[in-house]
Amino acid sequence: MLTLYDAPPCPYCARVRIVLAEKNVELETIEIDLDDRPAWIYEKNATGRVPVVEEDGWTLPESAVIMEYLEERYPEPALLAPDPAERALARLWILRHDDFTQPYYALRREEDGAAERFDEQLAKLDASLAVRPWLGGAEYGLADVAYVPWVLRARDMLGVPVDAHPALVDWLHRVLERPAVAAEAGIVAAL
Numbered sequence: 001m002l003t004l005y006d007a008p009p010c011p012y013c014a015r016v017r018i019v020l021a022e023k024n025v026e027l028e029t030i031e032i033d034l035d036d037r038p039a040w041i042y043e044k045n046a047t048g049r050v051p052v053v054e055e056d057g058w059t060l061p062e063s064a065v066i067m068e069y070l071e072e073r074y075p076e077p078a079l080l081a082p083d084p085a086e087r088a089l090a091r092l093w094i095l096r097h098d099d100f101t102q103p104y105y106a107l108r109r110e111e112d113g114a115a116e117r118f119d120e121q122l123a124k125l126d127a128s129l130a131v132r133p134w135l136g137g138a139e140y141g142l143a144d145v146a147y148v149p150w151v152l153r154a155r156d157m158l159g160v161p162v163d164a165h166p167a168l169v170d171w172l173h174r175v176l177e178r179p180a181v182a183a184e185a186g187i188v189a190a191l
């Protein structure tokens with residue numbers, strides 16, 4: 001059985017929760033208190049961060065790597081397209097995710113200009129979603145999962161207005177139709 005070291009507020013953990021739910025993987029969840037982390041978490045991940053997954057005594061940190069691991073370990077339903085170009089596009093979004101999260105965390109720290117910089121990032125997602133239905137291309141997949149935890153938290157916890165970005169609003173509506181993402185919205189609502 002797979003174990004997930006998890007923290008409900010953590011958007012990186014949310015990526016992994018969503019992928020596991022999409023793939024209907026049976027799991028045990030061990031909740032880590034981020035304000036009072038147990039010392040043993042450093043044995044699972046030298047940085048002390050979550051998420052970490054563990055399977056048969058083997059541990060793996062880093063949400064982007066975990067998502068890819070889960071995609072290979074539990075291939076059905078697929079969350080990466082068969083087309084190499086679409087797989088590459090999804091990976092590019094995931095690789096460049098820091099461009100999106102830097103202004104998000106700056107906004108959380110209430111830094112000057114952060115709202116504008118984060119809105120530029122939302123506009124970038126919107127522009128892509130205006131030409132393709134999903135971030136990775138024709139189908140929902142890992143790129144959408146990689147971004148939606150922050151978009152939900154920005155909208156529902158930081159009060160960021162998203163209405164000026166119609167393709168993003170439409171994507172959010174479609175992505176929330178997936179039970180795995182709707183469950184995550186429920187977690188955010190309870191934070």
Ligand SMILES: N[C@@H](CCC(=O)N[C@@H](CS)C(=O)NCC(=O)O)C(=O)O
Nearest residue numbers: 010011012048049050051062063064
């Ligand atoms: N690059 C990591 C980031 C994970 C991360 O930053 N997790 C946060 C919670 S959202 C954490 O464990 N923070 C504790 C710390 O930084 O000490 C990933 O993608 O998994």
